[in-house]
Amino acid sequence: MADQKKLVKRLLDVAGETYAAQAGIRLADKPSPLYRLLVLSVLLSTRIKADIAVAAAAELAKAGMTTPAKMLEATWQQRVDALGRAHYVRYDESTATALGDGAQLLHDEYQGDLRRLRKSADGDTGRLRELLRKFPRLGPVGADIFCREAQSVWPELRPYFDRKTLDGAKRVGLPDDAGELVKLVKNDDVGDLAAALVRVSLDKEVARHL
Structure with a gap:
């Protein structure tokens, strides 16, 4: 769990900007x-x-x-x-x-x-x-x-991890399960993590910088 949280922190630093x-x-x-x-x-x-x-x-x-x-x-x-x-x-x-x-x-x-x-x-x-x-x-x-x-402004959507985000999680060795992923991040950062995982799923280069 500790290693996964470190990976998530690094992921947020590298790719955690939302598209918005x-x-x-x-x-x-x-x-x-x-x-x-x-x-x-x-x-x-x-x-x-x-x-x-x-x-x-x-x-x-x-x-x-x-x-x-x-x-x-x-x-x-x-x-x-x-x-x-x-x-x-x-x-x-x-x-x-x-x-x-x-x-x-x-x-x-x-x-x-x-x-x-x-x-x-x-x-x-x-x-x-x-x-x-x-x-x-x-x-x-x-x-x-x-x-x-x-989901960052409409809390009832959290956690919203669709197939693309879960694919990204799997690519970097994180759980491909929404319930497990949400345990690795603060509530306010769930949307940022989702965005980061999408970027990972779309671009293999992002994963190489982790």
């Missing part, structure tokens, strides 16, 4: 940062490098598209242009459409506030994932991404 933090999102239980996480989750769902998706989320925010209302105020072309500046080019047009449609859905169903979606799920993680998957381009992978990152 990398995208410049100061995650909090507030409408704008939660919406920006939703957008990031959509962007990360496609077959594109994570760094490009993160850069695209940052470009959309830089262009002012930080709430559903502002996303809807932007033109489709402005969304495409922001994605293009981050080289998110293969899926830029379809994603620009999906982001517009998703913002409209969030506005219509939840008055633009994902906390209302959380309330609808009433603490049921499966139901939360089901509601998230109603957003365009947000499939099972995207729902996992959102929940992994949101």
Whole structure:
């Protein structure tokens, strides 16, 4: 156990930055940062490098598209242009459409506030994932991404270690079991550990630096 805790500490030091933090999102239980996480989750769902998706989320925010209302105020072309500046080019047009449609859905169903979606799920993680998957381009992978990152501000999701995180744990010799993993880290660091394990699962080089 002691050796595993040391490994986890090293893992957090090397790769424990969440994708939200990398995208410049100061995650909090507030409408704008939660919406920006939703957008990031959509962007990360496609077959594109994570760094490009993160850069695209940052470009959309830089262009002012930080709430559903502002996303809807932007033109489709402005969304495409922001994605293009981050080289998110293969899926830029379809994603620009999906982001517009998703913002409209969030506005219509939840008055633009994902906390209302959380309330609808009433603490049921499966139901939360089901509601998230109603957003365009947000499939099972995207729902996992959102929940992994949101667990730092929505405690009822903890511990959220999906298949990708457990694959990463196995790669570095940690338990591939959520109940065992959560014992190795402080409550506030569960989301960071999940992010680190995903990075390990996606990049063998990360594991070599441990």
